[in-house]
Amino acid sequence: MSRLLISRNPELQRLINEGFEIEIRSGYLLVHSVPYATSNKQVAHGVIVSELTMATPDVLGRPSTHQVHFIGEHPCKADGTDLVQIRCQSTEFKLAEGITAQHHFSNKPKCGYYENYYEKITSYVRVISGQAKALDPSADARTFRTREPIEENSVFLYQDTASSRAGIQRLAARFCQQRIAFVGLGGTGSYALDLVAKTHAAEIHLFDADMLRPHNAFRFPGAISREILDRGITKVKYLSEHYATMRRGIVPHEVMIHVDNVMELARFDYVFLCADRGEVRHLVLRALADTGVTVIDVGMGLNLSHDQESIWGTCRVTVSTPSTRDIALTRIPKVDRDEELYASNIQVADFNCLNAALAVAKWKRMSGFYLNDHDEYETTFSVNLNQLSRLEQQ
Structure with a gap:
């Protein structure tokens, strides 16, 4: 299902072509190996997690929210202070089986929404990784590493984005x-x-x-x-x-x-x-x-x-x-x-x-x-x- 979504959505293919390490799992878009600055002025790598909104079973719609989740420590500025520009909430977010985030970020564009997922992901990467680049100019989320899609044994013929949009995939899986x-x-x-x-x-x-x-x-x-x-x-x-x-x-x-x-x-x-x-x-x-x-x-x-x-x-x-x-x-x-x-x-x-x-x-x-x-x-x-x-x- 991940391969099909990627092949039918140019915005996802563009992320891959430019070297971003993306994965689609449980109705979420995951972007791995995103560099960020830590509080002790070191460079670490985290994962951006975004909902996926579908216009049809195989074609993405416009993102339904400008917010994302993040797996890792809270990103900081190059001087070690918190990157408050995107701060929203920090706690344990159990989004789905094997996907637990620690932070919820908000980076709202001037127009109020992102036109597509390429725009949304690259915007967050710029904000988060820009501070890491100040510490290490070679820090880059574009690793050009590929991730083999996880073939989930879903009973559905298309992604259950209703559960992922509501953040209840982990609960929905209790019936599987x-x-x-x-x-x-x-x-x-x-x-x-x-x-x-x-x-x-x-x-x-x-x-x-x-x-x-x-x-x-x-x-x-x-x-x-x-x-x-x-x-x-x-x-x-x-x-x-x-x-x-x-x-x-x-x-x-x-x-x-x-x-x-x-x-x-x-x-x-x-x-x-x-x-x-x-x-x-x-x-x-x-x-x-x-x-x-x-x-x-x-x-x-x-x-x-x-x-x-x-x-x-x-x-x-x-x-x-x-x-x-x-x-x-x-x-x-x-x-x-x-x-x-x-x-x-x-x-x-x-x-x-x-x-x-x-x-x-x-x-x-x-x-x-x-x-x-x-x-x-x-x-x-x-x-x-x-x-x-x-x-x-x-």
Whole structure:
């Protein structure tokens, strides 16, 4: 991916042609061997780290910020005093796996922005290395050394610059070893998949045998064309094809989960249980009771008011871990009432989306991506009360 970006972006190629030692890793542009003056009037070498903003998956846009990070000591003037001209903040910045910076610099041009990355990098190099040249005229960031690109095993077909721009690549990588399963890909399941597919989860397996029908188009994220509906394909086939344009690792299984195949779920780290039948939920929970799998069950029930002028109801997220198996079973509806609510067919995309977002947020908290101050096993939202509540173990 680094080679492709360099070959399609003249500004990066120009940096290489002029001798700068650049590397692209985890959505960042790294410029190595940048000489700078230290507080004891010596010349040392550090690394400038810049975000990368993409106009298309292969072509850079204009830098989104005039700031950079720096790996090394804080650069000084030739007399050993701090180079306060660029000082912004100094602390430990864990940007991505293997990329930890110590400083954040700001060198804003008069117009307020850099037109391209060549301009941005050479501007910082001039400011930082100019003081080193005063101590040693041979000090130069243009080493003409090449760095072999690190081929990262990303599931994505293009750089995840959303994480690098936010400085959360290291946190985003916490999902990269996980294997996820979805049981049921209706309205809530499809929205949950949409959110999980945009993480670095290694594998995402989809279990559902239902055909893709016109009513699904009104409950799924995005828009489904009539041409796709006319193909007569399953929901999981459509979803796997749709997300294959962005990433690898989504595997469709055109089957329903039943007693003969339920133990296939034991090989996953997390199972999102989005089925609309109570007996399937309980089958999965009981089958996985003695495993280490975390099951995140979602459910919603919407009802017409007595005067049939409005809708009320709740959505629920219940988590079953090895320590909450028994209590989770008591909280998840088994058959009758839950299936009656689904049979009434009152589902709306915004509630499907909310239910999914609550489930995915819980998964991310359990994975350490979000701070997790409360270890609740169930969260519910009431639409008519506009109230979110949680249940925790006593």
